[in-house]
Amino acid sequence: MSEQVLAVDIGGTKIAVALVDDQGAVRTDAVRPTPRSTDADEVYAPAAAAIREVLADHPADSPALRVGIGSAGPVDTPAGTVSPVNIGAWRDFPVVERVATLVAEVTGVRPVVGLAGDGHCFALGEHWLGAGRDVDTMVGLVVSTGVGGGAVIDNRLFAGTSGNAVHLGHISVNAWGPRCVCGCHGCTEMYARGPAMVAAAQERGWVGEDAKALTADARAGDPVAREVIEIGMRALAAAIATTATELDVRTFVVGGGVSRAGEVIFEPLRRHLQEFAVLDYVVDLEVRTAVLANAGLLGAAALAFSLSPAS
Numbered sequence: 001m002s003e004q005v006l007a008v009d010i011g012g013t014k015i016a017v018a019l020v021d022d023q024g025a026v027r028t029d030a031v032r033p034t035p036r037s038t039d040a041d042e043v044y045a046p047a048a049a050a051i052r053e054v055l056a057d058h059p060a061d062s063p064a065l066r067v068g069i070g071s072a073g074p075v076d077t078p079a080g081t082v083s084p085v086n087i088g089a090w091r092d093f094p095v096v097e098r099v100a101t102l103v104a105e106v107t108g109v110r111p112v113v114g115l116a117g118d119g120h121c122f123a124l125g126e127h128w129l130g131a132g133r134d135v136d137t138m139v140g141l142v143v144s145t146g147v148g149g150g151a152v153i154d155n156r157l158f159a160g161t162s163g164n165a166v167h168l169g170h171i172s173v174n175a176w177g178p179r180c181v182c183g184c185h186g187c188t189e190m191y192a193r194g195p196a197m198v199a200a201a202q203e204r205g206w207v208g209e210d211a212k213a214l215t216a217d218a219r220a221g222d223p224v225a226r227e228v229i230e231i232g233m234r235a236l237a238a239a240i241a242t243t244a245t246e247l248d249v250r251t252f253v254v255g256g257g258v259s260r261a262g263e264v265i266f267e268p269l270r271r272h273l274q275e276f277a278v279l280d281y282v283v284d285l286e287v288r289t290a291v292l293a294n295a296g297l298l299g300a301a302a303l304a305f306s307l308s309p310a311s
């Protein structure tokens with residue numbers, strides 16, 4: 001039987017756990033809603049229950065399990081801690097130690113555990129089994145309620161010193177722009193994240209509620225919806241071109257809720273890119289649509305497979 005790893009995907013709305021084999025097949029999985037609690041242990045409890053449930057099927061006499069944890073960020077991979085913006089109860093939460101202790105308790109063997117941010121896991125998943133599986137180097141981008149990303153360079157995750165590299169949502173695309181929640185000015189997210197485009201449209205008199213309605217109205221020709229998407233995708237194009245120019249990467253895989261609207265997003269994005277990606281080595285950069293529904297979970301599995309087995 002091929003080796004299975006434990007993948008843990010922690011998000012603001014749900015926590016998914018699975019045993020995944022080296023072909024990327026999910027053998028056993030469990031999903032729990034992320035509790036809206038202010039207590040760190042209460043938020044961790046359903047994750048622990050899901051891990052126990054999934055490991056009930058794990059052979060008892062196996063060698064040390066390899067575990068990959070993907071979490072909403074920011075993360076601190078050297079410390080093994082996470083402080084997700086959308087999980088207020090967790091500040092410097094020692095998720096690596098907690099999961100390692102739990103897995104050791106259940107299996108009798110201390111596991112090897114890796115941690116990465118959710119944008120990094122998205123990139124790893126799409127690189128392993130999705131839209132980037134034919135390239136050695138790519139950037140994965142999630143455009144949703146935020147804008148996140150991660151880079152796989154020469155088939156390895158480029159994590160950065162703290163595990164937060166390629167934080168594309170918070171690079172400035174407008175040095176004279178308003179102050180972002182992060183403290184910087186004119187960040188990509190301020191224009192390109194779903195709720196930002198919705199708010200901009202509402203300020204211009206649009207009466208819809210969310211990004212899904214906004215993209216639907218843009219598709220139907222609503223001029224306000226189209227205008228704010230133009231602005232958002234121009235900002236995203238500037239951020240992608242900057243990243244491509246810096247990292248010398250040509251393949252960008254874009255996923256997340258907003259991107260699922262399809263051409264109404266991708267057409268303006270590709271058009272604006274022509275104005276920003278202008279140096280010879282980035283003019284032919286390619287924006288692809290993500291294909292996996294569970295790239296984050298599969299990316300956590302890919303992270304686990306990249307860890308050295310315990311000796």
Ligand SMILES: [Zn+2]
Pocket residue numbers: 169170171180181182183184187189
């Ligand atoms: Zn910012």
